[in-house]
Amino acid sequence: GENVEQHPSTLSVQEGDSAVIKCTYSDSASNYFPWYKQELGKGPQLIIDIRSNVGEKKDQRIAVTLNKTAKHFSLHITETQPEDSAVYFCAASPITGGGNKLTFGTGTQLKVEL
């Protein structure tokens, strides 16, 4: 089955700096790569996703890049703000939704310091 590794496990940045979280996956059949933000005591919230036919996607301060050859994808957050502090999870799935399993990375605790 799919195995998703995520690094770093914790990341501390100063407000206004950029944050980068990296993930690798093992199954070449994976084609859908979402990123989730999880605040304490809440369910994961989708912040951005990318499909295998796209190399990069950007939404305001958040961007995701995908390298299918190397089987890795990254989350980039620019101009970080204190409200960005949360746990971030990457994930991978063969296709978008349906009955296919979503495999999660181990999570990154992001702390944005004033």
Place this chain on the structure above:
Amino acid sequence: GAVVSQHPSWVICKSGTSVKIECRSLDFQATTMFWYRQFPKQSLMLMATSNEGSKATYEQGVEKDKFLINHASLTLSTLTVTSAHPEDSSFYICSAAPSGYGYTFGSGTRLTVV
């Protein structure tokens, strides 16, 4: 659109009793729903895939007789933790994948067994 409602948000039960958690898709029909368990500071681990009108598919190591899943309609899946013990205390999260929206998650249920 694509909202998944999960109840209760938290529950405390005595050891040996059973607890039912509900997951509803509010504005779409979900043929498949997913149930995850998350221990503190850990990632989401898939427990089972719930299929409307048929038996759930459990992940390796998950006791099907302990974690009963019922998906009797296209908008409701339930997870019943039977004969709960303190080690079952965890954060349980459901998810569904409506077409075109990726995966959407419920707000989670914090189960504490005392």
